[in-house]
Amino acid sequence: MTQIEAARVGVLCSQGAQGTAIMRGLGDRGVSARAIGRRPSGAPPNGYCADLGEADQLLVAFQGLTSLCFTMPLVYDRKTVRRYARNVAEAAVKAGVRRVVFNSNTRIPPSPTDVAGFETRRDAEMILRESGLPVVVIRPTIYLENLLAPAVLHGIETDGVLAYPVPAEARIAWLGLRDLGAVAAAVLEREDVTPPVIEVGGADLTGPELAGHISHRLGRELAFVSVAPRDFEAGLAKVLGEDAARGVAGLYHWLQRHPDSGLMSGSETQARAGIEPTSIIEWAEATWPSSSNGADRS
Template structure:
């Protein structure tokens, strides 16, 4: 039976599509524009805000992987949530796996927790309320953030890994491939429901990240903490106005003492899956 993967032209969906295909599953890319897919990829053109079209796509599906576009207009995201929930309720696919895309939904009481009114929380609550078997993959920060030219190039050329967190601030870092591993496990085996947190435990510090880069580059690399505002100045030429939400995120993270997943909901505990080391991940992406 078919597995539908939303966002399969992007950083999150493409690894899920590839892993399902490699496992011999019938995987279909559910995207707005199939033109961006590799040749030969099975695809279906869909609009995340079109509930009727989504319901037709979901009918008879073994699994659906979905996440909300990052940095989108809140009104658009809200409409997409309504459409997705309606489609799941109507079509009743066998399994839905939602990615939080890094939003924090598994730390109630923390100032970092996404409010209950946030679109991602509404999506999780709405799909779960349909009674369809549902799991949520909940990463924190992506290692792919470290591939930004303003981060990776100084690490390589100057031996300095600059990032807007304190050097000893622990984070449950994970890669998109780590998330895909968990998503595929959850799509193809429905014995786990609810939130599965993805990332390193114990959390990796900036010093740990620099050590991974040093191992990969076979040269000394040190970590240098910079302010969120200084990071914003570096990324604004790349992101434009979209840089401001990134700056706001790192201001919030700096106000906390860590960004680490709980052991009892971790993929390590629930699925037996551990994230790749920084050096292994760098080697895999050929950084």
């Protein structure tokens, strides 16, 4: 029996940045996980290829699993997301999966909104819960790795500006992908972690405070600039396409309209999963490990 056949934990959509972080988190805990990818060209070695739109493929990929972690890809069409969630739920039930951990990609406001990025994830959560499976939802805040997007990184390293589409005064519990992986792995491995929702994140920081922490690592001052979400969306469309960019940017449009919502602040990372969040300084040191001025990234 191969290691992948012996695996009892599966990671669906394992190819993206979030799925990769979750696979790494499980590996760090010594847990052998089955990687389940969406495309033949991207399926991991000895992993399974399964399209979220094909319930039969998912059923095959889920055979023998007891726990499943599911990260929704950057899809924001409501009908499509609902179909994906139903396929995953139905296949998991038929395969005998006993527990699902769903990474919603984002925090979700308590009341319905007109934002597809929120409402499609709310739909997916509901569908998974209605399957009757025990479901733990991980709701992350904004990822620190978003600051490494080319346009943002150029501003940090060349222009002395940290430009991002959030209100400067909004307190955000910025989260590293490594911490997402660690939390997901802890929840998958420990069946005693059973809250319905875990909101994960790091320390709450305003935009200028975030810039100040990164400035400390780089050894030079950074100014925080709140970018207009429409400009952010236009740049993102060149990379992700218009539909995905619109879905992602919708979250930032909402945050600009509700700067005092507190949606992206606060964290249950340590209390619920026993994971100590990585500090911004630690993250910055890992991102710029050999440079005191940010000019030499390795």
